[in-house]
Each structure stands twice: as C-alpha cells, then as structure tokens.
Amino acid sequence: MREEMLEKRKKIILDIINDKNYIPMKAKELAILLQVSKEERADLDYVLQQLVASGQVMVSKRGKYKKPENNHFTGVFHGTTKEYGFVTVDGLEEDIFIRGNHTKGALDKDIVEVLIFSAQTGRRKEGEILKILQHGVDEVVGVYQKNKNYGFVIPDNLKLGSDIFIPQEDSKGAVSGHKVVVKIVSYGDKDRSPEGKVIEIIGHINDPGIDIMSVIKSYDLPVEFPDKVMNQVERIENKITEEEIKGRLDLRSWQTVTIDGEDAKDLDDAVTLTKSGNRYQLGVHIADVTHYVRENSPLDKEALKRGTSVYLVDRVIPMLPHKLSNGICSLNAGEDRLALSCIMEIDEKGTVIGHQIAETVINVDRRMSYTSVKKILEDQDEMEIKEYQTLVPMFELMKELAAVLREKRKKRGSIDFDFPETKIILDENGKPLEIKPYERNTATNIIEDFMLITNETIAEDYYWQELPFLYRTHDTPDPEKIERLEIFINNFGYGIKNSKEGIHPKELQKLLARIEDSPEEALISRLTLRSMKQARYTVTNTGHFGLSAQYYCHFTSPIRRYPDLQIHRIIKENLKSGLSERRVEHYSKILPEVALKASATERRADEAERETEKIKKVEYMEKHIGEHFEGVISGMNANGLFIELVNTIEGMIPIWALYDDYYYYNEEKYEMVGEEKHKIYKLGQKLMVYVDSVNKTQRTITFLLAEEKKMEEDENGEGNNQASSEQ
Numbered sequence: 001m002r003e004e005m006l007e008k009r010k011k012i013i014l015d016i017i018n019d020k021n022y023i024p025m026k027a028k029e030l031a032i033l034l035q036v037s038k039e040e041r042a043d044l045d046y047v048l049q050q051l052v053a054s055g056q057v058m059v060s061k062r063g064k065y066k067k068p069e070n071n072h073f074t075g076v077f078h079g080t081t082k083e084y085g086f087v088t089v090d091g092l093e094e095d096i097f098i099r100g101n102h103t104k105g106a107l108d109k110d111i112v113e114v115l116i117f118s119a120q121t122g123r124r125k126e127g128e129i130l131k132i133l134q135h136g137v138d139e140v141v142g143v144y145q146k147n148k149n150y151g152f153v154i155p156d157n158l159k160l161g162s163d164i165f166i167p168q169e170d171s172k173g174a175v176s177g178h179k180v181v182v183k184i185v186s187y188g189d190k191d192r193s194p195e196g197k198v199i200e201i202i203g204h205i206n207d208p209g210i211d212i213m214s215v216i217k218s219y220d221l222p223v224e225f226p227d228k229v230m231n232q233v234e235r236i237e238n239k240i241t242e243e244e245i246k247g248r249l250d251l252r253s254w255q256t257v258t259i260d261g262e263d264a265k266d267l268d269d270a271v272t273l274t275k276s277g278n279r280y281q282l283g284v285h286i287a288d289v290t291h292y293v294r295e296n297s298p299l300d301k302e303a304l305k306r307g308t309s310v311y312l313v314d315r316v317i318p319m320l321p322h323k324l325s326n327g328i329c330s331l332n333a334g335e336d337r338l339a340l341s342c343i344m345e346i347d348e349k350g351t352v353i354g355h356q357i358a359e360t361v362i363n364v365d366r367r368m369s370y371t372s373v374k375k376i377l378e379d380q381d382e383m384e385i386k387e388y389q390t391l392v393p394m395f396e397l398m399k400e401l402a403a404v405l406r407e408k409r410k411k412r413g414s415i416d417f418d419f420p421e422t423k424i425i426l427d428e429n430g431k432p433l434e435i436k437p438y439e440r441n442t443a444t445n446i447i448e449d450f451m452l453i454t455n456e457t458i459a460e461d462y463y464w465q466e467l468p469f470l471y472r473t474h475d476t477p478d479p480e481k482i483e484r485l486e487i488f489i490n491n492f493g494y495g496i497k498n499s500k501e502g503i504h505p506k507e508l509q510k511l512l513a514r515i516e517d518s519p520e521e522a523l524i525s526r527l528t529l530r531s532m533k534q535a536r537y538t539v540t541n542t543g544h545f546g547l548s549a550q551y552y553c554h555f556t557s558p559i560r561r562y563p564d565l566q567i568h569r570i571i572k573e574n575l576k577s578g579l580s581e582r583r584v585e586h587y588s589k590i591l592p593e594v595a596l597k598a599s600a601t602e603r604r605a606d607e608a609e610r611e612t613e614k615i616k617k618v619e620y621m622e623k624h625i626g627e628h629f630e631g632v633i634s635g636m637n638a639n640g641l642f643i644e645l646v647n648t649i650e651g652m653i654p655i656w657a658l659y660d661d662y663y664y665y666n667e668e669k670y671e672m673v674g675e676e677k678h679k680i681y682k683l684g685q686k687l688m689v690y691v692d693s694v695n696k697t698q699r700t701i702t703f704l705l706a707e708e709k710k711m712e713e714d715e716n717g718e719g720n721n722q723a724s725s726e727q
Contacts, residue, residue: 009034010047017057017067024064052133058113059131071116074133079108079159081698087114087127094125094480102128105189108159109136132187140164140182140196141218143205143697144174153182153196156218158698162193170197177205179214208429211615212314219608221310225321228298233321236292238328240336244291245361251341252363254283255394258331259368259447266309266318266325267332268559270339270364271450273397278348280401284454285362287329288338289558290568293320304594307601309560312612313424318560325559333367340568342454342555346401350408355457357571366391373443399442402449409452413506413548417529422648424616432620435647451556452547459551462571463541467579468587469570470563470595472554474535474544476502481531488527491669492520505548508532519684522634522644523670534603537563537595539588563598566591614699617649621701622694628706633685636672638665641681643689643703651701653689658705 013030016022025033027048036044048065051057058068068074075089075096083100085108096114098106106112111134116127140160142153151166151174164182166174174180182196202217203210216223225233251272258267272283293299303319310317318325331337339362345354366388375381376392377399385392410416420437427433440448455472462469482503486496494514496507508528515521532546537554544552558564570587573579579587635642640655655663658681661674672681688706695702 006043006047009044010051013047013051014056017065022066024060024066026063027065030065052113072130073114073116075112075114076136077103077106077108077110077112077129079106079161081158081161083161085159085161087112087129089114092125094478096125096127098127098129104129104132105187105191106132107135107137107161107187107194108157110134111136135184135187138184139199139220140184141202141214142180142182144171144176144178144180144198146171146174146176152193153180153198154697156214162188164194164196166196166198172198172201174198174201179203179205179210181217208431209314211619212312212430212612215312215608215611215615216317218611219604221317221604221608222302222306223317225302226298229302230321232298233323236323236328240328240338240361244338245336247359248338249341249358249360251283251285251339251360252336254362255391256283256285256362256364257366257368257391257394258333258364259370259373259443262369262371265330266559267330267364267367269447269451269556270331270362271398271447273394273401275397279353280346280397281343282346282401282450282453283341283343284450284556285331285339285341285360286556286564286568287331287559288340288359288568288572289320289324289329289565290572291338292324292329293565295569299324303562303565304597307562307598308605310605310608312609313616314426314430314612319562320559329559331362331364333364336361336363340571342457344453344457346405346453348404350401350404350453352453352457355461357458357461357575359572359575368443370441370443370447373446374441377442398446398450402442402446405449405453406445409547410509413504413509415505415509415512415546415548417512417525419525420648422613422617424613424620426616432616435617435620435649437646437648455553455555456547456549456551458555458567458571459541459553462553462567463551465574467570467574468539468584468591469541470553470567470591470598471538471541472535472544472552472563473538473540473542474546474552475533475542476545477532485527485531488670489524492518492524494524505545509548519632519682521684522632523683526635536599537602539591539595561598562594562601566594566598611699615696618694618696618699618701621649621651621691622696625691625693628688628690629703631687631689631703633681633683633687635683636665636670636681638667641672641687643687649701651689651691651703653687653703653705657692 012034027045031041031044048057052059052074057065058072059065073089073092075087077085077087079085085098085103085106086095087098088095096116106129110132112129113131113133114127115130116125140153140155140157142155142164144151144153150168151171153164153166155164164184166182179202180198181200181202183199184194184196186195188194202213254272256270256272258270260267268287270285274281293303306319309319320329339360341358341360343356344352347353372384372388373395375384376388376395420439423436423438424432425434459471479502482498486498489495489511494511496503496511511528512525515524535546541551543550553567554561554564555567556564558568573583629645631643631645633641634644634650638655639652641653642650643653644650658672661677661679663672663674666673670683689703690706692702692704694700
C-alpha cells in the first residue's frame with residue numbers, strides 16, 4: 001500500500017513540475033502546496049530523491065526542484081584507470097566523456113548530474129559533472145599498506161582512481177599486504193582522498209584463494225544462504241510423491257537424455273526426439289523449480305536477490321542451495337523428476353508447426369556429456385557407439401534437426417559470434433595448470449539449437465496471449481555506432497548496407513562470413529560486437545536483434561537464472577487456471593522491477609567472472625616469464641600492439657619496445673608504422689614474443705618481441721639457447 005501511495009505522489013509531483021505555469025520550489029514549499037503533514041515529510045523527500053536520481057527532475061543550487069534542462073542529465077559515472085571517465089544516461093545513445101578536471105571528485109558508479117557542453121556532430125558528447133547525487137560504492141576491497149601513523153588501501157577496482165586513507169585506529173590491526181574490506185566514511189573531493197575504516201580482513205594477498213574471495217567481496221556476491229532459506233530447503237523431500245505426479249503428463253517412458261559438460265551438477269534441461277515422415281517431435285523438458293520455490297518464500301526472495309548463479313574459475317556461487325540445484329531439481333538419470341515441458345512439432349524446414357506446454361514427470365535414461373556425444377557423432381568412436389548403441393539413432397536425428405534449425409536461423413540473419421571461451425584448469429590450491437580455448441562441437445551446438453527454438457516458441461506463445469511476461473530483448477544498434485563501424489571496415493575493403501530504418505542483422509552476418517579466417521577477423525568481430533547493444537530483460541517484446549528473432553525469452557535454465565524461474569511461475573499458473581485479472585495486475589506490477597534486477601545481477605556476474613579469469617591468466621603467465629610463444633596481433637592503439645596467444649591469453653607489446661625503429665600508430669589504416677625503415681605491423685600478423693613481465697595488481701601482461709631477446713642473448717655471449725615454448 002505504501003508503495004502505491006508513493007507512486008501516486010510521484011505522478012502528482014511530476015504533473016506539477018511539468019506544468020507550464022510551474023515556478024521552481026523548494027521541498028518545503030512543495031510540502032505546503034501538497035498539504036503534506038510533518039509525519040509524511042520523509043516520504044515526500046524520498047519521492048523527490050527518486051525523481052532526481054531517475055533524471056525526471058533536477059535541483060538548482062538553491063535547492064529548488066524543476067524540469068531538467070535540455071543539456072542537463074542524470075546518469076552513472078564510470079571511472080577509468082586514467083584521469084577521465086564517462087557518464088551513461090538512459091535514453092542517450094552514447095556515453096558522455098568527462099575530462100579529469102571536470103569529474104568533481106566522482107568515483108566509479110556514482111549517480112551524477114552532468115552538463116553537456118560539447119556535442120559536435122560526429123564526435124563524442126563531452127560534459128562536466130555538476131553534482132554527485134548518490135554514491136554508488138560504500139564498501140571497497142583492496143590491499144592495505146601500513147605507514148608509521150596511518151595506512152591506506154589501494155582498491156582492486158582501479159577505476160576508483162584514488163587510494164583510501166585509513167586512520168591508524170580504524171585499521172583493525174591490518175598489516176601491509178592484507179586484502180581488506182573498507183567502509184567509506186568520507187568520499188573526499190577532487191583535492192582530497194576518500195577516507196575509510198577497515199571492517200574485514202580477508203587474508204594476506206599471497207594466501208591461496210584470497211584472490212578470488214577478493215573478487216567475491218568486491219562485487220558483493222552473496223555466498224552463504226540465510227538460515228530462513230536453509231530451514232525452508234531442509235523441509236523439502238528428496239523424492240517426489242505420487243500426489244505430486246497427479247494431473248501431470250507422464251513422459252517417463254520416453255527415451256530421454258541430458259547432455260552437459262562433464263563437471264556439470266545442476267542438470268536443468270533434458271531432451272527427447274523422434275521423427276515420423278518429415279515431421280520431428282522435439283521435447284525439451286526443464287526442471288520444475290517453481291514447484292519448490294514458491295512466490296515470496298525466503299527461497300524466492302533470495303533467488304531474486306542473487307538473480308543468477310555465478311561461475312567463477314574455481315567455484316560456483318549458486319542461485320539456489322545445492323540440495324535443490326544438484327538434488328531434487330537436477331534431472332539426474334534414473335530418478336523421477338518434475339518438469340515443465342515444451343513439446344514441438346517441427347517440419348523439414350525448421351518451422352514449429354505446433355507445440356504443447358505441459359507440467360510433466362520424466363525419468364532420464366542416460367546422463368550424457370558433450371565429449372561422449374561428440375565422439376559418437378564426429379569421431380565415430382566404436383567404443384562410445386557400442387556403449388550407447390540404443391541412443392545412437394536419436395543422437396543422429398538430433399544432429400540432423402540441429403542442422404535444419406541452424407540453417408533456418410542463418411537464412412533469417414542470426415549473428416553467430418564464434419569467440420572461443422576460455423577453459424582454465426586449476427590445481428587443488430587454485431593455481432592455474434593449463435589455459436586453453438573451450439571449443440564448441442556438434443554436441444554443444446545441438447543443445448544450443450534446441451534451447452534457442454524452445455525459448456522462441458515459448459516467447460511467441462505468451463506474446464500472442466497478451467499476458468504479463470519477461471522477454472529477453474536485444475535492441476537494434478545505434479546508427480552512429482554502425483556508421484563508425486562502416487567507416488572502419490572500409491579501410492580493410494569491406495562494406496555493409498545501411499539504411500535510414502537501421503541495419504538488418506543479416507548484413508552483419510554477411511560481414512562476419514566475409515572476414516572469416518582473415519587476419520582482421522578477431523578485431524572486426526569484436527568491434528562489430530561492441531557496436532551492438534547489450535541484451536537485457538524487459539516486459540515489452542521488442543525482439544532480439546542478434547538472433548534476428550521477433551520473439552525471445554529465457555525459459556530453459558530456472559536453476560541458475562531468475563527470469564526463467566519467474567516465467568515458469570506465470571506459465572504454470574496460466575496452465576492450471578488461467579491468470580485472473582487480479583493476478584495479471586500483480587504480475588504487471590512486479591515484472592518491471594524483476595527485469596531491472598535480473599539485468600543488473602547478470603552484468604555483475606559477467607564482470608566478476610571476467611575478473612577471475614584475468615587474475616588466473618596473469619598468474620599463469622607469471623610462471624612463464626622469459627618463455628617464447630607464438631601470438632597474433634589482435635589489436636593496436638597509440639600505446640602498442642595487443643597480442644593474443646593460441647590459449648586465448650592477451651597481453652601488450654608497448655610501443656617503446658618495438659626496438660628497431662621509431663613507430664607511430666596510423667589510426668586511419670589501423671597500422672603501426674616505422675618512421676625510418678617503414679616496417680609495418682598489421683592486424684592478424686603472427687609474431688614470436690616472450691613474456692617480459694606481469695602486473696598482478698593491474699592484471700596486465702607485457703610481451704616483448706622474441707628477436708629483441710635473441711639480440712640481447714647474442715650480445716651477452718649466450719649463443720642460441722632456446723627457451724621452452726608452449727601452446
């Protein structure tokens with residue numbers, strides 16, 4: 001009730017402020033106008049703060065509330081490792097560049113009021129921060145350094161741009177090298193560092209596991225589940241009962257498999273496939289998680305708070321406790337399990353010509369791995385075929401249907417970015433033993449194709465039912481970014497067809513096909529990806545640009561993603577009794593907030609996962625200082641050449657280290673050019689490099705040209721001793 005009252009008050013205030021006859025007022029004057037009592041004044045202040053934070057209202061230096069001016073915006077400040085930063089504003093196509101002398105002391109993730117003072121056509125908007133409205137960070141993780149009478153903390157997040165001063169009495173006994181969590185008590189300003197106090201000592205920087213735990217603390221990832229949640233989980237039975245099966249479609253006799261990675265434990269999708277004539281019947285069965293996670297229960301609230309499972313290099317931080325995710329909700333072979341199934345009839349062209357969504361009970365025949373299915377379908381491994389001979393015909397059929405579905409997506413323009421993911425193998429102490437690309441194969445493609453068609457089918461069904469729903473959307477790229485991409489690829493002899501209505505995904509798909517196996521493939525692929533918007537969760541269906549799909553949602557992973565769990569709840573309620581007007585209103589009210597939270601927690605998880613990968617890559621290369629590797633020039637800028645190794649590790653050769661000439665960066669042609677010898681370094685060029693150094697704090701790797709090391713060795717009389725090399 002209170003939330004509804006606040007929303008009504010927010011609308012009333014907006015109507016007043018946007019009225020053409022409105023004269024800017026202070027909060028006290030608005031309180032008198034609205035006849036707000038002293039007891040309700042706190043609510044009014046809260047509403048005004050929300051309106052300012054959202055950019056719908058601005059406050060003058062004298063504290064008067066008014067409509068935002070055309071060049072005044074509210075947004076989020078993003079710091080960099082340099083002095084400058086950027087502000088992102090909802091509704092603006094591009095970030096606003098903020099020079100170091102215009103940040104007003106803002107820190108990374110602060111909500112700020114920004115004035116745009118330069119917006120030349122074709123150039124990035126530039127502005128200055130007028131006011132910090134709300135600090136985005138109140139706790140910081142970093143390394144403590146002790147001085148005689150005080151200490152300071154160097155943040156892990158280098159984008160914060162400032163060390164944090166710690167009075168000796170607030171150090172909690174930390175010593176130099178301790179990783180600590182600091183509570184900020186004063187944010188300082190452009191001339192004065194922030195001040196804080198140590199509230200937790202994580203451990204020493206060299207202790208095993210402290211590096212990853214620091215990332216967990218930095219991103220405020222919840223590890224332990226609250227007692228209320230665990231108490232609820234303990235009451236859940238480990239076996240399903242006959243009562244729970246009643247009324248469900250019984251599919252236990254269907255030949256059913258799960259196909260996952262060898263180390264996967266939360267198996268939330270199973271598949272069945274048959275063919276009659278030229279029609280395929282594909283069944284995708286998803287764990288019925290909402291049967292156990294009831295709305296507004298402690299489990300549900302905690303799942304919404306977490307938003308997603310987080311897959312770090314040495315551990316998984318699950319969205320749901322293991323008793324559910326690895327137990328009763330995991331579709332383990334030989335066990336009866338409750339599922340929500342989408343059974344599709346698909347023709348020979350890959351079109352879904354009919355489907356059924358049902359609450360089901362299933363029993364998986366075999367738990368398959370991607371490796372085993374690949375051995376059967378790609379390698380024709382006799383031993384593997386013999387072991388799974390009763391399933392082989394279904395796997396062959398899966399390969400056939402997956403190819404049909406993939407071809408259909410390709411024809412409509414679906415974009416496939418084939419960047420190799422990184423697989424990092426650690427020892428028992430968390431030290432990296434091996435780093436290599438995680439390659440896709442026939443088996444991974446089968447599951448990907450089947451999940452995509454299921455998600456599209458579910459989204460289209462519920463779109464046409466006009467019920468409240470959560471969609472996975474990916475908007476059309478900003479025209480300015482596509483124009484810049486177009487100019488850039490022209491340097492390499494490529495082009496794309498662009499129009500006033502915007503670019504079609506098929507054009508980008510064609511571009512990626514043309515650059516395949518070219519030296520510039522990696523760079524252009526990455527720049528194309530950066531030209532596109534970020535996919536997110538929304539309550540309106542605006543389509544998925546990257547997949548070239550009109551309808552898309554996330555339905556297939558309710559164990560590890562909250563949006564999937566949320567739409568399962570809607571689907572099941574609709575299947576049983578239909579959504580009443582009251583329930584439609586309920587979901588319409590809560591889903592916008594769910595979409596925002598899910599999008600935010602997804603970004604947090606992605607960033608944390610990337611950070612832990614960086615840590616382990618740098619740690620791995622520290623053991624290989626001085627060793628030679630073959631790499632490829634994957635990018636360049638005025639500071640030097642980016643080199644990517646076969647194992648996906650990337651580092652930089654600084655421009656000063658190109659020893660045989662004075663080099664400059666030709667931005668137009670994307671080349672590094674020697675002034676005297678006119679030697680040119682180009683994208684995709686292979687180079688032998690050696691590891692010169694690593695910086696564990698900044699998580700960077702410095703390479704030098706192998707020829708330079710050989711010259712130094714010759715000068716020192718070391719002959720032609722070769723360092724070991726590793727792919």
